[in-house]
Amino acid sequence: MRFANKVVIVTGAAQGIGEGVATRVSQEGGTTVLVDRSSLVKDVAEKIKNNDSNAKVSWVEADLETYEGAEKMAAHAIEHYGQIDILFNNVGGTIWTRPFEKYEPSHIVDEVNRSLFPTLWCCRAVLPYMVEKKRGVIVNVSSIATRSIYRVPYAAAKGGVNALTASLAMEVAPKGVRVVAVAVGGTEAPARRIPRNPLGNPSDLAEQDQIWYQEIIEQTKDSTYFGRYGTIDEMVAPLLFMASDEASYITGSVLPSGGGDQG
Numbered sequence: 492m493r494f495a496n497k498v499v500i501v502t503g504a505a506q507g508i509g510e511g512v513a514t515r516v517s518q519e520g521g522t523t524v525l526v527d528r529s530s531l532v533k534d535v536a537e538k539i540k541n542n543d544s545n546a547k548v549s550w551v552e553a554d555l556e557t558y559e560g561a562e563k564m565a566a567h568a569i570e571h572y573g574q575i576d577i578l579f580n581n582v583g584g585t586i587w588t589r590p591f592e593k594y595e596p597s598h599i600v601d602e603v604n605r606s607l608f609p610t611l612w613c614c615r616a617v618l619p620y621m622v623e624k625k626r627g628v629i630v631n632v633s634s635i636a637t638r639s640i641y642r643v644p645y646a647a648a649k650g651g652v653n654a655l656t657a658s659l660a661m662e663v664a665p666k667g668v669r670v671v672a673v674a675v676g677g678t679e680a681p682a683r684r685i686p687r688n689p690l691g692n693p694s695d696l697a698e699q700d701q702i703w704y705q706e707i708i709e710q711t712k713d714s715t716y717f718g719r720y721g722t723i724d725e726m727v728a729p730l731l732f733m734a735s736d737e738a739s740y741i742t743g744s745v746l747p748s749g750g751g752d753q754g
Contacts, residue, residue: 493735494521498572500564502555502613503581505531507680508632511727512579513548514539519731521577522547524568528554529685555582555609561616568617575620577734580631582609583648584687588704591643602644605687607651614659618668625667630734631656633674633745635754640710641703649674653745660743669742671733676749677711677720716751 499516503509504525517523517539525532525539525548536550551567553560568575583606587598610631621627633656634649636642653672660670682692693704712718729748732738747753 492520497576499577505529509581511723525550561612565616580610585645599644606648627668631672633672635749672745679720714752
């Protein structure tokens with residue numbers, strides 16, 4: 492019950508790691524606000540409620556690549572629960588996978604909009620409420636892919652998340668707020684119900700794109716000590732720890748969760 496009496500926002504909660512975090516937080520007593528731009532987020536909220544009729548859970552459809560979406564998210568939490576104790580910034584993920592010289596300029600912009608700006612906007616949206624209460628925790632989902640092949644714009648965006656974590660933590664620690672990050676590794680997960688790439692999931696891409704994607708998988712696995720991807724549970728656990736009171740003296744840190752790959 493690490494999250495009893497706490498209001499916890501989880502972004503990117505419609506599937507994958509975000510869904511896993513939201514489910515576990517709810518099981519550990521948290522009041523959860525699930526946020527995603529996909530209507531599937533409602534299904535996740537209903538699933539949590541169906542598994543535990545006493546669960547306190549609500550959902551928000553919002554585009555967190557915009558500040559307006561982040562404001563909508565924060566306003567919902569305050570209107571319904573009166574406080575925001577923890578924010579998990581989980582929106583992000585590689586869209587295109589290819590050598591950097593093959594990226595279209597628009598693709599580079601898309602990667603940064605997807606994997607950096609939601610974290611910036613959501614931090615900005617919740618901070619006034621946390622500072623007012625003199626307490627709060629922000630957990631940013633980073634990536635070991637800050638050092639990898641064929642996804643330089645994504646790596647740059649996640650490097651920005653790491654820098655944001657360090658700088659914001661220094662700024663708001665005197666105001667009672669912790670800011671931390673977990674650099675997650677390659678993760679075994681079901682096929683995405685909503686692909687990150689507008690052309691579809693990896694199996695839907697052109698042959699050359701599939702070859703590049705497979706090379707990323709091999710490089711990621713080879714960079715770990717275990718030679719494999721992690722599970723969703725193996726990514727969720729360190730995220731929950733960093734958000735919990737057990738980590739009360741940790742701030743400004745990026746915890747690698749990549750099977751030995753430090754990113």
